[in-house]
Amino acid sequence: MIKAAIFDMDGLLIDSERIIMQGCIQAAATIGITYTQAEYVELVGRVWADSTRLMTQQLGSEENFQHVMQGLNTYLDACNHVFPLKPGAHKLLQFYQSQGIICSVASSSPIPHITHRLSHTGVLDYFSHVTSGQEVSRGKPNPDIYLLALQKLGLQAHECIAFEDSELGAQAAIAAGLRVVVVPDLRQPSDLVRSQSHQVVESLEHWLQNHAALAGCII
Template identity: 40%
Template sequence: MAPHRFRAAVFDMDGLLLDSERPIRDAWMRATREFGVALDAAAYLQVVGRNEADSRRMLQALLGATVGYDEVRARAAVLIAEAVGAGGYAVKAGVVALLQALHGRGVPCVVASSTNRAEVERRLAHAGLAGYFDAFSGGDEVRRGKPHPDLFLLAAQRAGQSPRDCLVFEDSEHGARGAIAAGMSVVIVPDLKTPSEEASSGCLAVLASLHEAHTHVPTWFS
């Protein structure tokens, strides 16, 4: 039997298309220290891939009752701006080549990011990537964030394809679980955290970078 060929590609943004998770994490860890709270990398990983509402709830719990989320977030935003400068977040390795290959085959590409949609479009435009995408889906547009399937179902709808015909590229396990729950196939390209064996076993592939995905385009997509 011939392998199933996908008709659309769905991409997470932070940590997959853009090297944004590290500067965001580092800024949050520094900001919390300034407020007298010890937030380590392992604790912060709990919020990676989550939408704004879930991240707020989880981080406030980690901060405790004496420090406000909005105060720390404002300070973290200043530190992020200082770290990335006017150039914004760097594009991850292999992204442009993969998007160009998909564009050349006429494969619709959409974004399914936990970040708010307006910020998704702003970051990708600043990075020169927005023109490769046919649609954008943000975490503020669905009731339940990753690892629930809602965001991926919205992305499939905007791609004009059934979930079965969409291949999702994700860096986080939360995202991979949401895509699988939506009935989609997933390729994980880990960023801050190596996926569990359980998550990896349920994916089409686990790749070191999107450079490797480029070679699979002719066999994965129709």
């Protein structure tokens, strides 16, 4: 029986990646740059500093990057930087709460983004701890963020399960020794991550439907 579940946020708990990606694509188009989903996916799971460096390279200059960020912020202002929950997220958190399983967040996003997005979807109070990529020196796929999350929980890796949507995030959780459930968002996991994961499922709702009856055994 596990004692805690550690969740990524963007693309896993909340449906933010597609909206942010579309904002980047539209902003880049205004300066004549064709920005693709394949390029954006390379950013997913990375801490802000790493994403900034990579996206600047993708866009060709710091000036282009700043223009796209300004356009993205304008695009996101229309929705107050709030995104919908992914299917099954709320129900799974409710289920784990009913089972006495601690829930925690380990997200590459800055802490203000984490608290804003989760509070506006009504689920922030389900989490006993929040760990941000800002708190570690190395971002995903390094295990640092998950090792810090485990430290905050005061638990060992075998006592927890992690939920991730991205390749880099899954690699980080696996490297920390966690059993990982991958819920793909913008891209399917590689064969290597798939083979090393506890399970790959279509959605958090799918995971809950298939495993709620096993409470006390697997989850």
